[in-house]
Amino acid sequence: MQLIKIDKARYRRHLNRVIAGCIALLTIGSLGIAQILIELFPDESGSHFHWNLLGVVVTAVTIGWLLNKYRTHSYMTEVVYVWDLKQVLNKITRKMLKLKPAAQAGNVDALLAMQYSYAGSRLLWNLDDNTIxxxxxxxxxxxxxxxxxxxxxxxxxxxYDAKILKQF
Structure with a gap:
């Protein structure tokens, strides 16, 4: 995965809208499904936990399906790129305990993986204003x-190629 320059304003705007849409859809969908199920299958005891849970699960699965379906849409380009980059960096981070000694010993692949991790982290932290x-x-x-x-x-x-991590 190549590191590319991201338009920070566009990324933040699209990310915020996607998050707000997911929250709204989760709220409306889960409550709507639960209310329909409660109307159709009322419980005399007054406990509708299972219908509420089912509403949340169905809506969450639907949101996941929608996000996956529209991940190639141009509106999602930056959001998906950052999501994928975070996954790649997480894989490197999980190997970091093995990468550091190998880098000290001069392993080129370890040094390259660490360089990619640092450059990718710098990119992400600038996008998220994480200057700490x-x-x-x-x-x-x-x-x-x-x-x-x-x-x-x-x-x-x-x-950098993610395949080099297999040796660590």
């Missing part, structure tokens, strides 16, 4: 740059 962790990221990047210089390597995030 940027200093920590800058220190980690400096350490990685020192290792790359030590082993006379040039790390290009465009060369």
């Amino acid at each position: 962790s940027m200093d920590e990221l800058a220190l980690a990047q400096l350490e990685l740059d020192r290792l790359a210089e030590k082993y006379q390597l040039t790390l290009n995030v465009d060369d």
Whole structure:
């Protein structure tokens, strides 16, 4: 997955609308389904927990299906890209305990995975205005740059392929 520049304003606007739409659909759908089921199948005890739960589950599955169906729509481009990038970075993060010692030993794939992780994190954190962790990221990047210089390597995030994580 290549790192690309994202229009922050468009991304935030679309993400906020998708989230608001999901919340509205979950609220209206789950309440609507539950009310219909309660009308059709009333419970003398007054407990309608199972109908309410069924309404939430059906609506949540429907929202998931709709998001998956429209993930290729142009409106969802930035939202889906960021979602996919977060999944890729999460895979790297889960391997980080093994990547760091390998990078110290000069493993090119480990160094490249860490470079991709840092560049991707920087991109995401800028999109989400998460500047609190940027200093920590800058220190980690400096350490990685020192290792790359030590082993006379040039790390290009465009060369990253998720398949290299299998060895760690």
